[in-house]
Amino acid sequence: MPIKRQFAPRSVELPDIKLGRVEPQYTKVLMRLLSAHALAEKLTAEGYDRAAGLSVTDELRTVIEKNRAEERKHAGLVYHLLTELGVTEAAADRMMITARKSPSFEAPRRFAERARTELDLLMASLSLDVTGLIMIGINYKDSSYAPHCRAAEIILEEESDHESFAMEALSEAAEQFGPDSVNQALSEWLPAAVNFFGPPGSGFTYDCLRLGLKAKDNEELAELYLTVLGRKVEQLGLQMPTLTTQYPRALAQ
Numbered sequence: 001m002p003i004k005r006q007f008a009p010r011s012v013e014l015p016d017i018k019l020g021r022v023e024p025q026y027t028k029v030l031m032r033l034l035s036a037h038a039l040a041e042k043l044t045a046e047g048y049d050r051a052a053g054l055s056v057t058d059e060l061r062t063v064i065e066k067n068r069a070e071e072r073k074h075a076g077l078v079y080h081l082l083t084e085l086g087v088t089e090a091a092a093d094r095m096m097i098t099a100r101k102s103p104s105f106e107a108p109r110r111f112a113e114r115a116r117t118e119l120d121l122l123m124a125s126l127s128l129d130v131t132g133l134i135m136i137g138i139n140y141k142d143s144s145y146a147p148h149c150r151a152a153e154i155i156l157e158e159e160s161d162h163e164s165f166a167m168e169a170l171s172e173a174a175e176q177f178g179p180d181s182v183n184q185a186l187s188e189w190l191p192a193a194v195n196f197f198g199p200p201g202s203g204f205t206y207d208c209l210r211l212g213l214k215a216k217d218n219e220e221l222a223e224l225y226l227t228v229l230g231r232k233v234e235q236l237g238l239q240m241p242t243l244t245t246q247y248p249r250a251l252a253q
């Protein structure tokens with residue numbers, strides 16, 4: 001049964017929260033959601049910091065520098081929303097200590113901590129920018145919290161560039177590195193990429209849907225991602241790995 005949405009898109013502004021015009025639960029859920037969004041942007045920026053140390057072509061370096069600066073800006077925008085709510089960056093990150101270690105943050109963690117090659121960079125972009133575009137474009141663009149919508153609009157414009165880069169780079173990678181290496185990299189990264197959407201049907205997502213802070217359940221977005229990416233992968237004659245169906249998803253044996 002669809003969950004009844006209590007707050008329309010863009011219906012809540014900062015003063016509504018400050019003056020206690022919305023239920024305290026709204027603020028609590030919003031803070032947690034923004035903390036997760038901010039951390040995802042920050043870890044992606046750290047991944048691009050790491051990628052800046054790779055030896056790559058000048059053309060690719062320009063893309064890395066552009067994305068790196070934009071991800072920093074995205075993180076800054078979302079942490080700023082938290083500051084307005086009285087939550088510092090450190091306090092927001094503390095809220096995410098457990099989540100950060102969970103499978104839903106494995107892809108950004110992997111990018112920030114372990115990416116080593118150009119192919120890793122591409123896989124990270126497919127795992128973080130393509131997913132990010134879906135999450136932000138579908139869930140946050142019509143959030144009931146108007147300041148989050150406004151930030152999402154700015155972020156979306158830049159994320160759609162990151163997404164095109166990832167999709168184009170995938171075709172080039174197939175030529176440059178050969179289909180076997182790309183298929184192998186896809187099977188290493190895709191489980192983490194899909195888990196980035198988070199667990200299906202969680203109590204937290206239920207609250208987000210009810211309060212109009214998200215529009216779709218994580219699972220629906222994860223499926224959409226697999227469909228969009230699957231189409232591209234197939235077009236290029238590459239192979240999508242088979243994944244298990246339960247969260248956290250893994251490679252099917």
Ligand SMILES: [Fe+2]
Pocket residue numbers: 041044070071074132155159
């Ligand atoms: Fe971003």
Ligand SMILES: [Fe+2]
Pocket residue numbers: 044067071128129132158159162
């Ligand atoms: Fe991005």
